[in-house]
Amino acid sequence: MNLEGRNAIITGASQGLGLEIARAFVRQGAHIALCARDAVALDAAASELRAAVAEAADVGSEDDVRRFVSRAVEKLGSIDILVNNAGVYGAMGTIDEIDWAEWTRTIEINLFGSVLMCRHVVPHMRARRYGKIIQLSGGGATGPLPRLSAYAASKAAVVRFAETLAEEVREHGIDVNSMAPGALNTRLLDEVLAAGPERVGAAFYDRARKQKTDGGAGLARGAALAVFLASAASDGITGKLLSAIWDPWEELPSHAVDLAGDVYTLRRITPRDRGFGWGGR
Numbered sequence: 001m002n003l004e005g006r007n008a009i010i011t012g013a014s015q016g017l018g019l020e021i022a023r024a025f026v027r028q029g030a031h032i033a034l035c036a037r038d039a040v041a042l043d044a045a046a047s048e049l050r051a052a053v054a055e056a057a058d059v060g061s062e063d064d065v066r067r068f069v070s071r072a073v074e075k076l077g078s079i080d081i082l083v084n085n086a087g088v089y090g091a092m093g094t095i096d097e098i099d100w101a102e103w104t105r106t107i108e109i110n111l112f113g114s115v116l117m118c119r120h121v122v123p124h125m126r127a128r129r130y131g132k133i134i135q136l137s138g139g140g141a142t143g144p145l146p147r148l149s150a151y152a153a154s155k156a157a158v159v160r161f162a163e164t165l166a167e168e169v170r171e172h173g174i175d176v177n178s179m180a181p182g183a184l185n186t187r188l189l190d191e192v193l194a195a196g197p198e199r200v201g202a203a204f205y206d207r208a209r210k211q212k213t214d215g216g217a218g219l220a221r222g223a224a225l226a227v228f229l230a231s232a233a234s235d236g237i238t239g240k241l242l243s244a245i246w247d248p249w250e251e252l253p254s255h256a257v258d259l260a261g262d263v264y265t266l267r268r269i270t271p272r273d274r275g276f277g278w279g280g281r
Contacts, residue, residue, distance in 0.1 A: 001227050001228055003081075003227065003230060006025075006029070007033070007076040007081070008025050008080065009069070009081070009083065009117070010025070010085060011059050011113070013042070014034070014038045014041035015045070016187060017186065017219055017222050017223070018036070021085065021226045023223070025081075026050075031052050031076055033051065033072035034053065035056070036056065037057070038056070042056060053071050053075045055067070058113075059117060060108035065116045069121055078128060080131060081133075082132070083230070084114040085136045086109065087136060088151070089151045089191055090105060090148075090151055092192075095149055098150075102150075110150075110158065111158055114162075118133060118161075130174065131169070131172075131174035132230045132234070133165070133175070134226055134229045135158050135176070135178040135179070138180060138181075139152075139183075140155035141155040141241065142241075142266070146201055146204070147204065148200065162239070170239075177237065177238060177242060179222065179226065179229065179242050179244060181217065182216070182218075182222060182245040189216070192204065192205065193205070193209065217245055225242060234252070236256060237259060241266055
């Protein structure tokens, strides 16, 4: 899973999983360009990792994305890997109570930010007929999250977008996958705890409090999966949603034929899938 000589963009890279992925990439020999909204934390990360580019940018702004990608290409020469890590929980509360501007802002960051980064990076990858795009998913993609509807909707959308983009760019040697890193103790968890059970619901709040005490899934496994998906070891694996914690992703190269279908995708489950003798396909 060597990344020697590869050039990578990582968004939301000033802290948490984004920073851990950046560290893992550098250890494997990659050159990196980082962006985040927190300029102070980003400067510290860039100094630690000797990043080729580090710019404060809002991934929900096309002007910011265009400027940052142009700068990354100018300094690195090419882009081999894109990690869309930037994301927020955003609006918390029932749909009739939340601030609508905050709800739409969540969609701008999580969904539009991922799409805009791909929109501006893909032409560079297509020209070289090679690329790796890694989209961060989350619990919102695979199940409902009451009182976090913007987060849940945006994460489901980015996974389906990644699956769709994978088909668009398959012939150009570009692999596109989504990864779920597990329940992490990052600033997002702190935001849930600060919001309290009144805004996020008692069940979700209690789960978050327990996770804070237990330590969560840790960052290392998610960073390792990102390295795998960014490396030649995963060549040809595309359009998949993989769990860093639960899926045997290290073994996937030996199951290429089985992966040609809808395994590890965001798909509809029918009654027959569950063993019931009724329902459509």
